[in-house]
Amino acid sequence: MRLDKLGEFGLIDRIRKMIKTDSSVIKGSGDDCAVLKFDKGRYLLATCDTIVEGVDFVRKDKPYLIGRKSLAVSLSDIAACAGIPRYALVSLGLPKRYTVEFVDSLYKGIRDLAKRYELNLIGGDLSRAERLFINTSVLGWVEKRYLVLRNGARVGDIIFVTGTLGDSHLGGHLRFQPRIKEARFLVRNFKINAMIDISDGLIQDLSHILEESRVGAVIYETLLPQARYIHNLKDILYRGEDFELLFSLSNKEAKRLLRKRLPIFSPIGEIVKKNYGLILIDKDNRKKQLAIRGLQHF
């Protein structure tokens, strides 16, 4: 069977089922980061992501921004687990014909972002490749009491997103700020039940929370925070690479958060029982059952 018939998530499920881990692994594959035993108060987080020319960026994108994105996508995974990023390994696959200046700019993009988060670049690997790719593996940690996974959403929770949605194709996917600070603010001040970053589209990533938490959700079109110039609902619901945080917390905690009047956090709906599935209330107040789909690599 060809891979594109099984699909990305079919393949991931297939691989996950084959793998066993020992008791030092709190959470293996299937969340934004792997979560490992570390010390008395903290877990170690590990995540990796690859970006590939022609898929995640194009040849004419600025090398500075390509480098920056390669690290930012992994930092976004650390943010989704409410962690602090500490170390990164960077592997480059480079076509021979590329210039040293290109690689310099690419690394400057990586270095500047690393500096902002006091992240150590601890090594990596260089390979020759036909098309540029960059893999970053990031290690970080999170206090045990602050860890948030995808599986903790409860019926009655209010669902929030950070920032705005839908403009990744206008360059947002190269310039987004990983929501490390927002995630840390949230877990320090509120009890967050579930969190994920929106890499594959709002609906796809929300459905990961719903599946892992065995719940359903209702979201409201009028509440969705649209990026400037974006009026297409499909872009907001299904286009990937917003790299915003999607999270849920109890009604009581949500009220406390709303009282702070922080425009970066928008409530968009609520968690309901699993049998409701995923429902959108559109701007004319009509109920629509949503199919779960989004960005898939195959």
Next chain:
Amino acid sequence: MRLDKLGEFGLIDRIRKMIKTDSSVIKGSGDDCAVLKFDKGRYLLATCDTIVEGVDFVRKDKPYLIGRKSLAVSLSDIAACAGIPRYALVSLGLPKRYTVEFVDSLYKGIRDLAKRYELNLIGGDLSRAERLFINTSVLGWVEKRYLVLRNGARVGDIIFVTGTLGDSHLGGHLRFQPRIKEARFLVRNFKINAMIDISDGLIQDLSHILEESRVGAVIYETLLPQARYIHNLKDILYRGEDFELLFSLSNKEAKRLLRKRLPIFSPIGEIVKKNYGLILIDKDNRKKQLAIRGLQHF
């Protein structure tokens, strides 16, 4: 300037010079693994490697062996630091036209090797790519007293290699056993001063030890352990991907090791002062100054 003009090690040097790390990083890039503070008795080791279709393997190689190699190269880096591998993240870049059966075999190769070393596969990433690539990031640990780096070789040390050299192009590069057990045996029983794995060729990798330790070396052609069917000195000296260990220890420790009569460890020469450079004594007892070269990706 094009990358192939600067060369792989030129580029690595250039990148290394740009990077600063904090005091939690015992050793950043420039050794087989990054070495990080961990707990009272141990360091955390982190390494990553990518293998690329058409460079590190070809399309007609068995997927099982391709998967196995992708993990084995990183395990070899952990071995070079005398560590115990614990966790691996696997990132795949996959062409759409590949089959599910291909990916199953590839993962079986990874899983079987992971099982042998009680390594946890904790996650990864899937991307679409024109050509297959696999990146593995491996975490492990090493007792502080057992850590071995490239920089500890001393004048008078005896240089050893494990196994035999030169047959990587006959399929050895797909079937080698990472020398985890041998490395652990060595550090548990001897004081090892410097160690590296032979990925870029004996001479290239020996020169990394010499540079980092600021010393020179004399090696003896007649002592080099040749793989079966290999009689070409160039294959033994310069061909990469043997993934054997190259290490040095004091004359006294070397005598203790030799007394054990373990055929897997072969003495091949000794460490001398830096100004001698790197000398080969050939089978006719002639001295030859060796140029430092080996496998470069650019």
